[in-house]
Amino acid sequence: MGAHGRQHAAATTEAGTAPASNGTTITSAEGLREREIAGEQQHLDTVYQRLEEKLAEAEYVLEDAARRVQVGTPGALAERDAQVYRAGTHLNRLNNEFEDFLFGRIDLQQADAPEEHGIPSFTPLDPADQNVAQSLHIGRLGVLDAEYGPLVIDWRAPAAAPFYRATPLEPGRVLRRRVIRSKGRKVIGVEDDLLRPDLTPTLDGQELAVIGDGALMASLGRARSHTMRDIVSSIQKEQDEVIRAPAAGATLVTGGPGTGKTAVALHRAAFLLYQDRRRYSGGILVVSPTPLLVSYTEGVLPSLGEEGQVAIRAVGSLVDGIEAERYDTPEVARVKGSARMVQLLRRAARAALEISAPTELRVVARGEVVRLDAGRLRTVRGNVVGSGGTPLNLLRPRARRLLLDALWSEATRHLPAPTDHFSREQRQDQKESFDEYVSDEASFLDFLDAWWPALTPRQVLATLRQAKHTNRIARRTVTPEEARLLAASWRHLDERGRGPLSAHDVALIDELQLLLAEPARPKVREVDAVDLLTGLDEVTTYADRSARQRIAVPVERTEYAHVIVDEAQDLTPMQWRMIGRRSRMATWTIVGDPAQSSWPFPEEARSALDEVLSGKPRRRHTLTVNYRNPAEIAEVAAKVLALAAPGTPSPTAVRSTGIEPRFAAVTAVAPAAFAAAARAELARLLDEVDGTVAVVVPMERRAEAAGWIADLGERVVALGSLEAKGLEYDATVVADPTGIAGESEAGLRVLYVALTRATQRLTVLSGPDDLPDAAGVPALLR
Numbered sequence: 001m002g003a004h005g006r007q008h009a010a011a012t013t014e015a016g017t018a019p020a021s022n023g024t025t026i027t028s029a030e031g032l033r034e035r036e037i038a039g040e041q042q043h044l045d046t047v048y049q050r051l052e053e054k055l056a057e058a059e060y061v062l063e064d065a066a067r068r069v070q071v072g073t074p075g076a077l078a079e080r081d082a083q084v085y086r087a088g089t090h091l092n093r094l095n096n097e098f099e100d101f102l103f104g105r106i107d108l109q110q111a112d113a114p115e116e117h118g119i120p121s122f123t124p125l126d127p128a129d130q131n132v133a134q135s136l137h138i139g140r141l142g143v144l145d146a147e148y149g150p151l152v153i154d155w156r157a158p159a160a161a162p163f164y165r166a167t168p169l170e171p172g173r174v175l176r177r178r179v180i181r182s183k184g185r186k187v188i189g190v191e192d193d194l195l196r197p198d199l200t201p202t203l204d205g206q207e208l209a210v211i212g213d214g215a216l217m218a219s220l221g222r223a224r225s226h227t228m229r230d231i232v233s234s235i236q237k238e239q240d241e242v243i244r245a246p247a248a249g250a251t252l253v254t255g256g257p258g259t260g261k262t263a264v265a266l267h268r269a270a271f272l273l274y275q276d277r278r279r280y281s282g283g284i285l286v287v288s289p290t291p292l293l294v295s296y297t298e299g300v301l302p303s304l305g306e307e308g309q310v311a312i313r314a315v316g317s318l319v320d321g322i323e324a325e326r327y328d329t330p331e332v333a334r335v336k337g338s339a340r341m342v343q344l345l346r347r348a349a350r351a352a353l354e355i356s357a358p359t360e361l362r363v364v365a366r367g368e369v370v371r372l373d374a375g376r377l378r379t380v381r382g383n384v385v386g387s388g389g390t391p392l393n394l395l396r397p398r399a400r401r402l403l404l405d406a407l408w409s410e411a412t413r414h415l416p417a418p419t420d421h422f423s424r425e426q427r428q429d430q431k432e433s434f435d436e437y438v439s440d441e442a443s444f445l446d447f448l449d450a451w452w453p454a455l456t457p458r459q460v461l462a463t464l465r466q467a468k469h470t471n472r473i474a475r476r477t478v479t480p481e482e483a484r485l486l487a488a489s490w491r492h493l494d495e496r497g498r499g500p501l502s503a504h505d506v507a508l509i510d511e512l513q514l515l516l517a518e519p520a521r522p523k524v525r526e527v528d529a530v531d532l533l534t535g536l537d538e539v540t541t542y543a544d545r546s547a548r549q550r551i552a553v554p555v556e557r558t559e560y561a562h563v564i565v566d567e568a569q570d571l572t573p574m575q576w577r578m579i580g581r582r583s584r585m586a587t588w589t590i591v592g593d594p595a596q597s598s599w600p601f602p603e604e605a606r607s608a609l610d611e612v613l614s615g616k617p618r619r620r621h622t623l624t625v626n627y628r629n630p631a632e633i634a635e636v637a638a639k640v641l642a643l644a645a646p647g648t649p650s651p652t653a654v655r656s657t658g659i660e661p662r663f664a665a666v667t668a669v670a671p672a673a674f675a676a677a678a679r680a681e682l683a684r685l686l687d688e689v690d691g692t693v694a695v696v697v698p699m700e701r702r703a704e705a706a707g708w709i710a711d712l713g714e715r716v717v718a719l720g721s722l723e724a725k726g727l728e729y730d731a732t733v734v735a736d737p738t739g740i741a742g743e744s745e746a747g748l749r750v751l752y753v754a755l756t757r758a759t760q761r762l763t764v765l766s767g768p769d770d771l772p773d774a775a776g777v778p779a780l781l782r
């Protein structure tokens, strides 16, 4: 854990109540604090002044570029493109006046070895020299002064790494680390860590001041909204190691709830773009488990100045044109997610070709009827497919050719085989005119359409609405009960497969797309011609400044340069295959927590992952500190963890609030009594916290819970257990814990997720089935 941790918070001197820890000539701690804030304010003012100059420059360049495009030559367009790229990027960033634009500073000791490319070295300290040789300010992007000296260093630059990495045990050259808090253009606070308490460092002849006001703790305790914030000013050492890990191969990160896995994954995307923009203009894909988590997290990258090259998608939205809209029951999900589906779908696709295939082909050629009977057709079909592998829709030309061959051999059955070169050539000519004639015949064309129809993935899925059919084609792959469950889950689809799908169905559609090679009909959107040239969406705000053509391009990339998987523990083997197909050339970052997995067969998922990563080198990291839950909530969750994943260590909670979770129990069986208790609890929590409140219920009680919150306002949401994944709220009510635990084989792990969503308050609301004791504590949590 970094120096911002719990111990630190406890040991920090409270500014205003005690003298600065290393005693300076300033009379009061308050005076010292004011002086330091004033110093930082001065620096921030200089930074903003410089930013304004840059802004004016960027605007000039952009206008100039817009004038150039009117010349209209290809050279002018290319030049404008380059200018717009630079100016647009710059403008967009400058226009975002971020809170905490400048958020950190490190004061460094003299290096006893030369620096390389301005990167402070981690060489041993010279204990005799206690002077600060260099102060570096760190912010969301780099700003140089007019002489190209660094006013602010981008947080992702190598020179900024010591801000996140230095600890009292391994300080490197860092004497003091400072977190600067500002609002708009005003500096409102600083928090310091002295990394060499054994020294009395000086800066410009004055002793280095150390101020502490607990910026990290303040940020952790802050009210939550419905969107996630970046953590750029307080990334901890173990997190920084993940963010800056080399991109090659696969980086695998595990860690319990609240350890910052999602935050780290998103910051890593920004880091990779900074480090190698050209390479990652190939696109970074972030896969999230639910659309709710996508909308919760999608503001983080823009706040880090990165947009456009990162696609954050829910696993149910990876196939263009399809948005998962339904949830499968756990019994259905376990069949649909299983690798056995590959075999089932392969058979289903083959069988779909035959469902309404005619059993006889009859054509009239040269005044004679030529027939192929069911047996011959079966043989021809087998030859068309051959040893398999080619997508079925692409085999249609081969089907046509082999049918013509079979017809010809039938038509010439009675003729003697040609014996010499001349008669062979003659027979060949006859065959060619036979083929030409037959293949234009309506009867042959109609037959081909019915016998080898062009199939869509949805059509094939729709054939599985019949359990009997599924049983017939895949008896050894799925049981009759599983076939029945699958059929029931697709009963609402029409015969073309139209109708709402689940996230698990989307992976099946993707698999079928591969088996069939559906003729691509990508969805199109309108984009700016300049975006297409530069790959940057950022410039679009300035679209109106010059008239630009609108053209159409496909929405989804089919391949990515880097793939980040969040909540990886939940992916099924079929979903891993789907993501793998978009990542053949990609490097990976995979974050997850097996103890939170809602997939019942972790072994199966692991081997699917192994297949996707094949021989790629792997780098493993573990995150150990829980920044979300106070210790009191983490302790309750740990009881379920011990049942859900025995032996798994709980992450260490970084803070405690002194407020114990509440246990409320409803003894009456009537649903109205439970609803009233839930509403009362939610209303109470709304009073107690300033931010968001959620009630988490078993999936099948979602509609009921939506009713409870109907008039409680925008701060409250109702979530099914599987929807709560990755999200966080100031306060949560976990209702019907035994119901959640009993939903599936993975129910206890899902309950563990539900119990770890709150940053401040937690209420566990039990009904009679939870067997609460006199204190309202359900049997599961005792």
Ligand SMILES: Nc1ncnc2c1ncn2[C@@H]1O[C@H](COP(=O)(O)OP(=O)(O)OP(=O)(O)O)[C@@H](O)[C@H]1O
Pocket: 216, 219, 220, 229, 230, 231, 234, 235, 236, 239, 255, 256, 257, 258, 259, 260, 261, 262, 263, 264, 593, 596, 627, 628, 725, 726, 727, 728, 756
């Ligand atoms: N270094 C940090 N500084 C400040 N806040 C942090 C830090 N690390 C994590 N957090 C905060 O802790 C909370 C949990 O982070 P995050 O959602 O990334 O955790 P997670 O490991 O993905 O959790 P889960 O497994 O439960 O989904 C977030 O509010 C995040 O902003």
